[in-house]
Amino acid sequence: MELHGATALVTGVGIDNLGHHLVRQLIERGATRVYAAARRPENVHVDEAEIIRLDLTDAASIEGAARAAADVDILINNAATFAGDLNFIDADLDRVRRLFETNFYGTLRMVQAFTPILEHNGGGAILNVLSAAAWSHLDGVDVYGATKAAGWRMTESLRHELAPRGIQVSSLLFGMAATPTLRAYADAVAGPGVMDAMMTPPAEIARIALDGIEAGRSQILGDRLAVDARAALADDPEPVVITSPRVVAHGVS
Numbered sequence: 212m213e214l215h216g217a218t219a220l221v222t223g224v225g226i227d228n229l230g231h232h233l234v235r236q237l238i239e240r241g242a243t244r245v246y247a248a249a250r251r252p253e254n255v256h257v258d259e260a261e262i263i264r265l266d267l268t269d270a271a272s273i274e275g276a277a278r279a280a281a282d283v284d285i286l287i288n289n290a291a292t293f294a295g296d297l298n299f300i301d302a303d304l305d306r307v308r309r310l311f312e313t314n315f316y317g318t319l320r321m322v323q324a325f326t327p328i329l330e331h332n333g334g335g336a337i338l339n340v341l342s343a344a345a346w347s348h349l350d351g352v353d354v355y356g357a358t359k360a361a362g363w364r365m366t367e368s369l370r371h372e373l374a375p376r377g378i379q380v381s382s383l384l385f386g387m388a389a390t391p392t393l394r395a396y397a398d399a400v401a402g403p404g405v406m407d408a409m410m411t412p413p414a415e416i417a418r419i420a421l422d423g424i425e426a427g428r429s430q431i432l433g434d435r436l437a438v439d440a441r442a443a444l445a446d447d448p449e450p451v452v453i454t455s456p457r458v459v460a461h462g463v464s
């Protein structure tokens with residue numbers, strides 16, 4: 212999908228975060244119009260962008276965005292809420308629901324609202340920003356990771372559902388980008404600056420994401436952590452045990 216001449220909408224645009232760099236680079240690559248969607252529009256600092264106020268937990272807000280940006284042919288679902296102190300066993304279920312409400316249901320609502328628009332505009336592309344946390348365990352991050360794992364399944368399914376309608380669907384997964392949200396989390400858990408060397412600049416993740424859309428890639432891996440997390444899925448956590456004559460290795464004969 213060519214970005215030059217495209218009209219894009221990016222959610223979750225804020226100060227020096229991934230959404231900010233996606234919007235800037237879309238403009239640099241020649242997108243004709245870029246909508247920067249933000250819950251707090253005062254945090255959007257890209258002069259050439261058209262700002263749209265958007266709260267993913269509010270269906271009316273999403274419908275309004277779809278009315279205001281009916282010329283879009285690239286949708287980037289980047290907005291999400293992070294939680295670094297939430298494990299399953301003692302989780303406050305209202306907090307779990309709120310995370311899913313934004314990260315999973317908000318993204319799904321956006322896809323449902325914008326699919327007819329993309330189709331009407333000739334197809335186009337959807338990129339869902341996920342996380343290597345979908346594929347790996349990290350204490351305190353796993354409920355957030357579950358929202359991204361659900362998003363991964365949704366994205367893989369949408370790729371099949373929307374191919375006949377001419378819409379390219381991709382996911383972006385990475386481990387650590389040096390955005391204000393992630394830096395604050397890393398500094399709190401490991402100490403100021405300790406994890407800086409593991410983080411990729413958000414501008415670099417944005418570049419990889421946009422290259423991936425242009426190349427038509429379905430799964431875009433933004434850093435080494437995501438590559439390793441995906442590879443680790445193939446690791447066998449336990450020796451193979453044949454538990455019944457019908458069960459051979461991990462399959463059923």
Ligand SMILES: NC(=O)c1ccc[n+]([C@@H]2O[C@H](COP(=O)([O-])OP(=O)(O)OC[C@H]3O[C@@H](n4cnc5c(N)ncnc54)[C@H](OP(=O)(O)O)[C@@H]3O)[C@@H](O)[C@H]2O)c1
Pocket residue numbers: 222223224225228229230249250251265266267268288289290291292293313317340341342343344385386387388389390391392393
């Ligand atoms: N940074 C990383 O290391 C990392 C790693 C893996 C994946 N990711 C993913 O990459 C994306 C961008 O992350 P980031 O680090 O740039 O985080 P961020 O700065 O916290 O960006 C998230 C954006 O989403 C917005 N948002 C949250 N809830 C919303 C809602 N209900 N409606 C509308 N907007 C909402 C936030 O707005 P407010 O400022 O108003 O809260 C913020 O602008 C996210 O999907 C994140 O999960 C990040």
